[in-house]
Structures are given as structure tokens and as C-alpha cells.
Amino acid sequence: MGDDESRQMTFGADGEISERSPDADDTNDFGDPKAADETDGGYNRYAVSSLLQKAVRRSDEEVAAWAAWELARSGFAWNLWERLHLYVVEDLRAGQDVALLVERYETLATERWEPNEWRGRLCAIHAALACARATSSREGPNADEFFRNAAAARAEADETDTEPAADFPVGEFEPGGEYDVAFDKHTGEGSRLGRGAEFFKTHGARVGPEGEDDLSARWQRLNMALHDVDFSGAQIAHAIDPVDEDEQWAEPSFDDEG
Template identity: 65%
Template sequence: MADGDDRQATFGSDGSLETDTTPDATGENDFGEEKEANETDGGYSRYVVSSLLQKAVRRSDEEVAAWAAWELARSGYAWNLWDRLNLYVVEDLRAGSDVALAIERYEELATERWEPAEWKGRICAIHAALAAARARSTREASNADAYFSAVAEVRAEARERGEEPAHDFPVGDLEPEGEFDAVFDGHTGEGARRDRGTHFFKTHGGRVGPEGEDDQSARWLRLAMLLDDETDYSADDLDRAVEPVDPENPWGDGAPDDEGSDDESDPLSEHESDPLSERDTAGGNGSDDGDADVPGSERHGSLSDFSE
């Protein structure tokens, strides 16, 4: 197949379309006529069929999508077909869909293992088109790109006028102590200047959600924090580290209720029997001093409870 640069259409000074037709796309059409530039075997413009393919996929019209893929593949325009399907992956497919990997695999089979215009190559083309048409289509990425780009212009124009923008990015000014304070940990210059090291990361930057850590992961995290010889963690720190992020306020601090609170809405209250949650009394002194809960204290005897 020709390189991608050889496949690009250009326009002459008179507005006419100029393109180099790849060798695979030459020959006769279904009617025994010599194909014109960019003509498919069925007598259609490959530009129109290519556009039809993506829009059929977008509309979940399986039959039309399958035909368009087949027509491009058999006519020597397999490169155009796979370019379109990969464009669909980034332009119209819901993020995270496994269909993206399926299309990549079908393309690999059709173009590297078999000949794209032959039977196996055409079957791969149809499979890929059907997989795409059956996937959930969305313009979310394209819409987000258009929206963010428009806001960027609004912000720039507002700054030039010395005014606050009528529309802003979802992160605002992105400054420390603001809504997104958790991002300013030791991985950023500002966080390093504020001496926000491992302690801050474990209790703020490393939190996940809204599902939170599963029981095993939470157990490992608590143990790792308790066994850390360089960083001290209080009981509240351990609770905060494993607390699920609030889906309605994912950037909230997530600090547990004040000590002594019996608020039944505390998502960690169900773990009160966890030895790591009760390590305040594990040493037998009944102390409620969270700062004394550090590796090396006599309370580490409770860690044996986790050996099973």
C-alpha cells in the first residue's frame, strides 16, 4: 500500500480535485468500465462511501456500515476504510470501550496477515464496521474539545479587556488552598515548597473513588502506613486515606468526623471492629491520642491479628 501522504487529496488552483489513486484502486468497475480516480467498484465516489461509513456507524445502522466497509475494502481503498474506523474510535466512540481494541486487531489481520481486498480482508472490514456500529456512539470527546477551545478564546479575550471571563475552565485558576488543593503534593513544585510529602499524598492525593479501595487494598494501605518508619499517621489519617471520594464532591477534603462523633453516616463506622481502626486500645492503655499511633509503638502488637 502507498504511504499516507500519497493518499491525500489536494485541490488545484481551479478548484478541481487532484489525487493520486493507489494501484489497488485501479481497474474496472462492476460494469466493465475503467474506474475513474476515487471511484469504487460499485461506481460510487470513495469520499461519499467513506463519509457514509462513519455516519452509518454513528447512527448504529449495521447493514449500511457493513456495506460501506465492504465496498471500500474490495475497491482498493482499505486504507481509507481503516482510517475512517480509527477516526470513529477517537471521534465518536465512548471512551473506554473495548471496541477500539477489536478494530485495531481486525485492521492488523486484514492488512498484515491477509490482503485487505481479498475475502479474509473484506470479512475483517465487515467485522470491524459491525463492531463499531454496535458500540455506543457519542460525540463527547469532540464536543468537549469544541467547548474547551471556545472557553480558551473567551478567557483570553476577557484577560485582554481586564475582565473576569463569562465562561471559565472547570478548574478555575487552579491554585493551592482552592477546590483542587489535593493536586499540590510533592509531585508539583508548589507542593514540594509546602513540604507536602508522603503524608499529604497518602491522606489526600492518593485517595480513590467514589467506589473507594476494596477491603484487601484498604487493608494493605493501612498496614503500609502503620509500618512506615519515616512517616507518622494518626487514626484520622488512616481513616481518611481509605475513605471513598464523595461522588458529588470528589475534591473535598474527606476528613472524618470530629473525634467522639457518633454520626452513623460515617462510611467507615462499619469497620469499627478492624484491629487497625481500634489500635488506640491495642496497647491496653486506653489512650485516644492518635499521634501516639506510629510504627514502633507498643500498639504494633495488634499487627499480628493480620497474619492470618
């Protein structure tokens, strides 16, 4: 069983210590005494937290907003903010600015205001809505699980002297291979191959496939022209060219490179 599955299955298991805010009500909406992990609405906080995560993952804004509000008003704001910070890396596409928004909303709710009073609850709702409106993706957990499985497959194949059922995307990863450009002056292998500034400037500093903007490209041309290495026109042009979208690691050789 993968780590993610076991973590989610044990989350909220019997015996886990409950921590409700001391300012929270002792009775639920119906006037009945609340159990240790019961929300004001009479729900189990672990179930509400799980619902919040699924709502974020499925982009259901209304359910996400309600689940966040329910946790915040019930004295479980600490649980809410802890989980939301996990959701932005577990259930959203990388690069979403919402990660910074969640932190800001938490700061407002917990440091400037009280987390279960109305302003704190608004922060909880806003944070949940921001997460639900962001681009959902399980790319982080999926990548982590695949890389772990590939590592195990490689180790098993090494032990049995067979081909692995799965491998890392870089394969053997050695000089002369597909990712040869990585072995520049900043690595021991590259230094031993004599790959200095000429190799790095020509091959290792390229970007793409969007390429450099005009100003950055101009600076690079000037830097290479003023360098103590005598770069050829072809090398300068190549250094500025964006990498190929379909062959991002393809690099020509220049016979005069040291």
C-alpha cells in the same frame, strides 16, 4: 468555524491525490471504467467514507458493514482503516475496547491476508460492525472544541479585563482552591507548602467513588501503619474511604499534618 467542521468540509476536496490499490479492478460493477475516486459500485469513495462514519455514529450496523465492504473491495482499504481508527476516538465513548479490535482486524486484513480479497473484506465488515455496536459519543470532539473555545474566551477576557464568557473547569486552579489536593509533594507549590508523604497518603492517593477493594484497602492500612510517619487512625480511615460521588474534591484538614 471549529477545526472539526473545517477538516470534514475539506476532506475529499478536488485535487486530493487518489490512492487505489494496484490490485483493484479498473472497471466498476457495470463494466464501465472507474474514475479515480470511484468505488466498484459506482459511488464516490469520499461519500462512502462519510456514510461509514455517520453509520458508526448512529449505530446502523448494516449500513456500516456495507460501507466498509464497499471501500475494501474497491481498493480503498487503506482509506477504510485510516478512517476507522479515527472513528474510534471521534465517535465512540472513551474506554471502548473496540479500538484494540479495529487494530487487530487491520493487521489480519493487511499483513496476513490481502485487504480486498474475501478474508480482508470480512475483517473490514467485522471492524465496522464492532464500531457500530460500541457506545456512540461525540464527547472527545465536543470536549476539544469547548476547551479551545474556553481558552479563546479566557484570552479575550484577559485582554479586555473582563470576566470570560467561558472558563476551564478548574477555574483559577491554585492552592487553597477547590482542587487544592493536587498541590502535593509532587508539585513545586506542594513542596513549598511542606506537603510530604503525610499529605499525599492521607489525601492525594484516594480513589473513588467506587473505593478500594478489600485487599488494596488492607495493604494501604498496613503501609500507613508501617510508615515512618505516625498516621492517626482518622487519617488512615480517610485515606481508604472513597471520595464522595457528589463532592469528589472535598477534603477535611487534619491539624497534625506537616
